[in-house]
Amino acid sequence: MVIAVPNPPSLAEFLRLPCIEESPAWEFINGEAIQKPMPGGKHSRLQLCMAAAINAATSLYEALPELRCTFGGKSIAPDLAVIAKERLPADENGDIISTGVDFAPEWIIEILSPDQSQMKVTRKILHSLRHNGQMGWLVDPHERVVLVYRPDRLPDEMAGDALLPCIAGVSLQLTVEQMFGWLKVRG
Numbered sequence: 001m002v003i004a005v006p007n008p009p010s011l012a013e014f015l016r017l018p019c020i021e022e023s024p025a026w027e028f029i030n031g032e033a034i035q036k037p038m039p040g041g042k043h044s045r046l047q048l049c050m051a052a053a054i055n056a057a058t059s060l061y062e063a064l065p066e067l068r069c070t071f072g073g074k075s076i077a078p079d080l081a082v083i084a085k086e087r088l089p090a091d092e093n094g095d096i097i098s099t100g101v102d103f104a105p106e107w108i109i110e111i112l113s114p115d116q117s118q119m120k121v122t123r124k125i126l127h128s129l130r131h132n133g134q135m136g137w138l139v140d141p142h143e144r145v146v147l148v149y150r151p152d153r154l155p156d157e158m159a160g161d162a163l164l165p166c167i168a169g170v171s172l173q174l175t176v177e178q179m180f181g182w183l184k185v186r187g
Contacts, residue, residue: 014075021184027075058170067102078109136150164179
């Protein structure tokens with residue numbers, strides 16, 4: 001179920017709303033303030049394991065869950081935003097700022113929840129690619145498929161023992177089958 005704010009605010013007004021950082025996060029897309037669906041067990045496990053695997057595979061980038069990314073007239077909170085460490089904004093103490101980033105991440109990963117619109121999630125990935133993002137993954141735990149989006153080609157459908165492509169500088173060697181293996185609790 002998607003919850004929307006009545007009388008949608010402007011992007012600037014949306015960013016001042018106190019509720020947008022509640023869990024699950026709120027997003028501003030096409031003039032609508034919409035709360036993301038609450039993630040379930042599969043979503044949470046994949047998000048956690050993917051962030052850990054990506055962060056272990058690179059010193060140049062950081063995979064951050066639910067980071068607010070505001071660019072191109074929209075404010076999204078991808079399941080994972082993979083951003084070059086040198087681009088992460090810092091405050092006067094050198095700490096990452098709490099308001100997120102004002103640019104498209106190099107790579108976004110979205111994990112489809114059972115009640116989530118694949119079209120809406122795909123449109124977020126495409127929006128990122130149109131604003132200098134390099135890659136997007138749409139992970140479907142039900143179908144056990146990953147659609148890989150890049151700005152210069154049609155999407156790739158990845159399944160089974162296919163090795164998932166990553167952006168340059170991330171040396172992750174992960175197949176689709178291995179990724180969905182993270183869902184196993186026992187055995």
